[in-house]
Amino acid sequence: MKVLYAQSGGVTSVINASAYGILDEAQKAGLEVYVGIHGISGVLKENLLKINGKSIDGLKYTPSAAFGSCRRKLKSQEDINKLFEIFEKYEIEYFFYNGGNDSMDTAWKLYTEAKKRNTPLKVIGVPKTIDNDLPYTDHCPGYGSAAKYVAIAIMEATLDLRSMYVDSTRVFVMEIMGRHAGWLVAAAGLGWLNGIGADIILFPEVPFNKEKFLDKVDETIRKKGYCSIAVSEGIRYPDGFFVADMGYTDSFGNRQLGGVGFTIAGMIRSELSLKTHVAIPDYLQRSGRHIASRTDIEEAEGVGRQAVKLALDGISGVMVTINRISDNPYKIEYSTIELNKVADKTKYLPEEFHKDFEVTEKYFKYAKPLIEGELFPEFKNGLPNYTIFKEVDG
Structure with a gap:
């Protein structure tokens, strides 16, 4: 056989x-x-x-x-x-x-x-x-390994940001894979189990509200002096359009996405006049x-x-x-x-796993065993x- x-x-x-x-x-x-x-x-x-x-x-x-x-x-x-x-x-x-x-x-x-x-x-x-x-x-x-990579990467980058923000970069943005579901970007919040993680997480399940987002960035800067952000490549505006649609499809017929981190950083620079830095782990997060x-x-x-x-x-x-x-x-x-x-079916991040710009205790309970x-x-x-x-x- x-x-x-x-x-x-x-x-x-x-x-x-x-x-x-x-x-x-x-x-x-x-x-x-x-x-x-x-x-x-x-x-x-x-x-x-x-x-x-x-x-x-x-x-x-x-x-x-x-x-x-x-x-x-x-x-x-x-x-x-x-x-x-x-x-x-x-x-x-x-x-x-x-x-x-x-x-x-x-x-x-x-x-x-x-x-x-x-x-x-x-x-x-x-x-x-x-x-x-x-x-x-x-x-x-x-998922568990990619989540672990994302969690560690945002922890380490946030520590870097925390060290340098006084007269250098104030905002760090990391673009995370995830076209429709926010499971992977949610992992950017896991670092809070050990005291430091993403301050703001942008989930694809939540329509992107520019004004509300910028208010949150401003609030975080006034409170801490710096702000680390994890953004899913698949975030959309309320009308359903991707924030970072590259204008063509891949061989599976999916819209090709990319550059949302730079789009978000551009909003912050133009509206809040803050120095930003963008990182795109891309292949690294799935092959680490x-x-x-x-x-x-x-x-x-x-x-x-x-x-x-x-x-x-x-x-x-x-x-x-x-x-x-x-x-x-x-x-x-x-x-x-x-x-x-x-x-061809998709399982989305449950509402009980996230609230506003953060993950919840239920998500921590779900994800923690998977990264251990x-x-x-x-x-x-x-x-x-x-x-x-x-x-x-x-």
């Missing part, structure tokens, strides 16, 4: 831990294992890599998509037919797709096609996204493996192993989910949800020794 695994969408610092869980569990079951290089795009080109016999232990400590990712939706029956020709050629019986909302749509289409063709192919979705916006799961692998959460790493591997167990039990057409049983002690269990209930613990990579020459598959290049 043969397995095909592929990675899709925006990467995380722990997606390869899921890959490790799937590939290791499948090989332990005696299966022949292939990976698609650059996701479904690579599979369509028959760009497959056989894993059996290769060293995969380092995957657990390596960020980003070790086998290459893609941003491609299945839009034509021609592509679907081509994929099933490849599945038949390589005798693939199990397909695991590791991704977010759009990736689950791809998995759902392949599952429904397999049923229509009455083939034995089993399709399982494996969740990952730093956005934490997949419904029917308490949280998503990738050096400070990844142990909880996140272990759960990422766990959903991968669970996916293989489900497939071997004959289950198909589902995504693995994480159910929280308790907060203290923190305890979870794995379950499933039908792929079509997740595909560390599992550092091996270091060599003073740097992380990450696993790199040469087959991904070229």
